[in-house]
Amino acid sequence: MKPVKPVKRVAVTGAAGQIAYSLLFRVARGDLLGDDQPVILQLLELPQALDALRGVVMELEDCAFPLLQSVEISDDPRVAFRDVDYALLVGSRPRTKGMERRDLLAANAAIFRTQGQALNDVASRDVKVLVVGNPANTNALITRRFAPELPADAITAMIRLDHNRAVSKLAARCGVPVASVNRMVVWGNHSPTMYPDYRYAQIGQDSARALLADERWNRDVFIPEVARRGTAIIEARGASSAASAANAAIDQMRDWVYGSAGQWVSMSVPSDGSYGIPEGLMFGVPVICRNGAFERVTGLEIDALSRERIDASVRELMEEADAVDALFSAGAR
Numbered sequence: 001m002k003p004v005k006p007v008k009r010v011a012v013t014g015a016a017g018q019i020a021y022s023l024l025f026r027v028a029r030g031d032l033l034g035d036d037q038p039v040i041l042q043l044l045e046l047p048q049a050l051d052a053l054r055g056v057v058m059e060l061e062d063c064a065f066p067l068l069q070s071v072e073i074s075d076d077p078r079v080a081f082r083d084v085d086y087a088l089l090v091g092s093r094p095r096t097k098g099m100e101r102r103d104l105l106a107a108n109a110a111i112f113r114t115q116g117q118a119l120n121d122v123a124s125r126d127v128k129v130l131v132v133g134n135p136a137n138t139n140a141l142i143t144r145r146f147a148p149e150l151p152a153d154a155i156t157a158m159i160r161l162d163h164n165r166a167v168s169k170l171a172a173r174c175g176v177p178v179a180s181v182n183r184m185v186v187w188g189n190h191s192p193t194m195y196p197d198y199r200y201a202q203i204g205q206d207s208a209r210a211l212l213a214d215e216r217w218n219r220d221v222f223i224p225e226v227a228r229r230g231t232a233i234i235e236a237r238g239a240s241s242a243a244s245a246a247n248a249a250i251d252q253m254r255d256w257v258y259g260s261a262g263q264w265v266s267m268s269v270p271s272d273g274s275y276g277i278p279e280g281l282m283f284g285v286p287v288i289c290r291n292g293a294f295e296r297v298t299g300l301e302i303d304a305l306s307r308e309r310i311d312a313s314v315r316e317l318m319e320e321a322d323a324v325d326a327l328f329s330a331g332a333r
């Protein structure tokens with residue numbers, strides 16, 4: 001038996017929602033932090049969802065997870081975030097048919113301002129925060145803006161679901177196992193402007209692009225279908241992706257904590273100004289995780305298509321950032 005480590009506190013917001021219904025059970029059984037890491041779950045919900053959340057807690061209890069030390073619930077972020085080591089910010093309003101993520105901006109700006117302030121004031125100084133709730137990149141920008149005392153790289157947004165979708169699609173097209181694909185990149189916003197980019201992808205030791213040599217499939221199938229996959233799932237299921245989103249949240253946070261074993265993974269992180277992405281913008285880029293930190297992959301060539309796609313996401317995120325500025329300067333403070 002492995003030695004038992006000191007307990008870690010994991011906050012999850014939107015804990016009575018559909019993503020959390022997949023996420024919490026996997027965190028409690030060790031999929032996030034490992035099978036020798038005891039956890040305390042600190043769950044945040046809106047007051048009207050606390051009864052439903054009590055039902056979820058009963059189910060967690062009924063699993064008798066050996067690693068789950070306790071579960072606390074609250075409708076106050078200053079309680080739910082106290083001393084947390086990891087925070088998964090899932091709670092917000094999901095997009096429904098016909099809505100784009102930008103439509104959700106105003107409602108969510110207030111939520112992520114309050115939660116940013118609470119993290120700033122009461123979370124562990126080493127906290128790692130992953131924003132899942134849409135519009136994820138801009139919600140993360142707001143969280144970061146209101147948590148100025150946390151380290152610059154403490155807050156990331158999720159683009160791992162798009163990364164996983166891109167890996168899966170490329171593997172299927174090439175008829176290879178997903179595990180043989182490395183160096184996939186998804187740039188930009190978690191929205192239809194994202195840019196899934198397999199120019200550097202490897203299948204085993206080989207270049208995917210050399211193996212595939214199908215630029216038409218790239219432009220007409222791969223990029224649009226990965227970018228619109230969330231919409232396709234809403235249309236098919238009548239609800240937005242949940243189990244795959246929870247899985248991606250675990251993948252992104254686990255790699256951040258324990259490392260990506262030399263693999264490139266995509267994460268939305270504050271831009272350092274490289275690749276022509278304005279500094280500070282929360283933008284999907286390739287990183288390698290090691291020693292509890294992410295390192296941006298540098299020096300990739302940006303060709304004409306890549307420039308066009310990256311610039312589209314930059315424009316969209318700049319517009320969202322301007323809209324947030326306008327909201328806060330119009331009295332939301």
Ligand SMILES: NC(=O)C1=CN([C@@H]2O[C@H](COP(=O)(O)OP(=O)(O)OC[C@H]3O[C@@H](n4cnc5c(N)ncnc54)[C@H](O)[C@@H]3O)[C@@H](O)[C@H]2O)C=CC1
Nearest residue numbers: 014016017018019045046091092093094095132133134245
């Ligand atoms: N970044 C990504 O790749 C993905 C993001 N999403 C987004 O994740 C979010 C959650 O999705 P679902 O779980 O399906 O939604 P859901 O509607 O099933 O659950 C959301 C939960 O959040 C709660 N909530 C709302 N405001 C809150 C607040 N201020 N504090 C605490 N809890 C709050 C609600 O009461 C609800 O229980 C949505 O914004 C969705 O669009 C979904 C899939 C992928």
Ligand SMILES: O=C([O-])CC(=O)C(=O)O
Nearest residue numbers: 095134229230231240241
């Ligand atoms: O599209 C949505 O609203 C849900 C989502 O983010 C995804 O599945 O990628």
